[in-house]
Amino acid sequence: MIKISHVQQTPIYSFKPVVDKNIPDKNKVNTQIATVAISEESHNKYIQSLKFKETNKDDVLGQQFKEFYEEYHSAEAIEKRRLERLEKEQANNRLVDEFPDNTLHHVIKEALEGKVINASLYAKELASTIRSSVSMPDKSVEERAAYREMGLKQAEYIAEHYFDDELEAASFMNEINKYYENDVLREKGYVVFDNSDLEPLKSYSSRMSNDDDISFYTLAKRYMDKDYFERFIKGEGTPKESARFLMEIKNNKEKYREEIIEELELNEQQVEKQITATKSIFDSFVWENGLVTETMEEQPTYLVEILKWNKDMLNLLN
Known part of the structure; x- marks a missing residue:
């Protein structure tokens, strides 16, 4: 699995933290720590390890995998989790x-x-x-x-x-x-x-995708085996397990997409009514x-x- 860590070679993606005034100075995200870098070499090694039978230079599944890590480990996502934790602590104290x-x-x-x-x-x-x-x-x-x-x-x-x-x-x-x-x-x-x-966005989407696109993180969190999901986000999964899930997403993405969007729209209608x-x-x-x-x-x-x-x-x- 790709390891999200500091790399010496030129990364293909990096993110700077979103500083939110809700967080006290002592709790602000450290730029050095929050910056995420995914190297081209690491990405290629992961794609090669999947050993898909079909090859495509514009590999959609590989791109989905990469998007998952970009979303979950982005500075914005890290900041969001820190804010949620702080809010819960304040709400309970x-x-x-x-x-x-x-x-x-x-x-x-x-x-x-x-x-x-x-x-x-x-x-x-x-x-x-x-x-x-x-x-x-x-x-x-x-x-x-x-x-x-x-x-x-x-x-x-x-x-x-x-x-x-x-x-x-x-x-x-x-x-x-x-x-x-x-x-x-x-x-x-x-x-x-x-x-x-x-700006607010739908919970199943991300700022790296169009408004009605289902993020790979949402798909993984909802349809991936819970135990494997925990290992997956830590980079501890196996290529075989990842390949199986990615192929499942490829075969069922439209069905999953409709289910998730329908669920959000129904929830929105019910909440508005209540x-x-x-x-x-x-x-x-x-x-x-x-x-x-x-x-x-x-x-x-x-x-x-x-x-x-x-x-x-x-x-x-x-």
Whole structure:
């Protein structure tokens, strides 16, 4: 298998890390480490080891294999995994008091310092609801949508009653809405980087392919044997196993493509329907001073917890 490592000869591909302000200085990707180089010699050796019966100078399977490593080991992918790990750590640690600059946690804390009893706690809780797809992976789509809507209502109440400057309040809500919209996209199955110039893309694609192209990484992760996949990404697989999988992809790629795209489109439709239904529930509530004073006769059981969360948050306000 190709080993992804530093090479002396001229590489055919190299990547510089995407620096994201969400990561504190001490956690930024080291350029020397994150740069990935795949040499022509290493690639050729791998292709030769597969020993395909048919030969083609424009070998599609070899290109797919190369694309997999480019995608998985690219600086952008490394940065994404680091961000996801950091986000999960923050989401699970309620004692965190310092947040990286330009994260939603930081924006809320800075805006509400002095306006609430505990700005750090308030920021942590509000940011978690606005980004519920990240912070609440074990909850259902409906529950995450409800928390997201309640977080938005809480932010709107804050903007209306706790900012003396209208421009400051508008700036605050612009940030909240940006993160809210990004989270809805994540829920629908898109890859989104907050606070970056990178456009969202469908989760089955990659920035190295056209929007509707299924990345080789997606195909491998979904259809490759789980145990072999772990060895494959570490470069510990065998040419025979790789050749068998690559031929399987070649023979079934169109079928796999249709399955993956259909699944994402169906998920997107269902999420949109669930979010719309949740909005309707919130629109039916009677609100007074940020609290829900009257609800529908029949409502989801999880709303009891969310209504309590909203009340507890309001109690933090000075």
